[in-house]
Amino acid sequence: MLAFVIFVFALAGMIKGTLGLGLPAVSMGLLSLVISPFQAATLLIIPSMVTNVWQLFAEGQVLKLIRRFWPLLLGIIVGSAWSVFPTLGHGSFHSEALLGGMLALYGVYGLFAKSMPNVSKHEHWLSPIMGYLGGALTVATGVVVIPVVPYLQSLHLKRDELVQALGLAFTVSTLCLAVYLHLHPVKDTPIDYQMSLIALLPALIGMWLGTKIRYRIPEQKFRKVFFAGLVIFGLYMVLHQLGWL
Template structure:
């Protein structure tokens, strides 16, 4: 099990280092092949938190981003507390299927992102709605992807601001997920914080390697391969639960 975790988080960290996101989605997607979504979610807490802080504070202007996106962040918190979806480990609902659908949708978005409309004019009212759905889906699947990432990418931010705003959203959602998992334990499924700490090391190494790969492989080519992989895996996860 330890070696599976090391390999998974090394791959996920490398992807995050290359394109700025993907650690929770990839690690959850791969780990749920061998363990439950609740167990997988507990393992990604520490690696996700540390790498998100790295991404958030790598540049300045954190307070400016908080002032701009606080309605979305508040929505994430509210959604994680009062989710409209069945939550991790507490329902007969197959959260693996929901996760697979999210991964596939995210992959399709990544492949056709250029056709997305500009969402900046609607930021004032759309932010809280997106945040709520993101928070609700976080405690349902362990991943904050849809609709937070497409929303932030649709605001027309500069690259550095986009990476930081993603880190901000990921940080808040990970904190909410950690609180949810702590307050809603599943019987006979302990929170394995030790293994989560172990997963941090390959995550950081993978993230460092990903930053090196970014300068060697054209980003657009890598993104296409990555998003195609998400579509394939997401579709498989959905079909597997039918």
């Protein structure tokens, strides 16, 4: 198990270092093959938090972003506290299928989203809605992707602003997920903070390696393979959970 965790987070960190995203999606998807999504989410807490904070504070203007996106952040908090979806480890519907659907949607979005429409003029009312859905899906799948990532990209922020805005949203989502997992434990499934801390090192090494890879291979080709893999992997998870495979 330890060797598998190290491999998964090294791979996920490498992908994040190469593309700037993908650590939660890859790690949750692969870990859920051998452990429950609830257990996988607990291992994700420390690596995800450290890398997201790193991403958030890589540039300045953090307070400016908070003042602009506080409705989005508030929506994430509310959504994680009162989710309309079946949450990790609870309810009759297994989270594996929902997680697989999220990964497949994320992959389709990554493959076909060329230019997002500019919705910045509707930001005042879209932010809390997108935040709520993002928070609700975070405690349901352990991954904050849909709809927060496409929404922030559709605001047509500058590159550095977008990276920081994503880091801000991911940081708040990870904090909410950590609080949720602590307050809603699953019987006989303790939160393994030690293993989560161990997973941090391969994730950071993977990120460093990914930054080196970024300059050696065409990014667009790597992105296509990555997102196509997410579509196939996500669909497999859904079909397997429904008993069709």
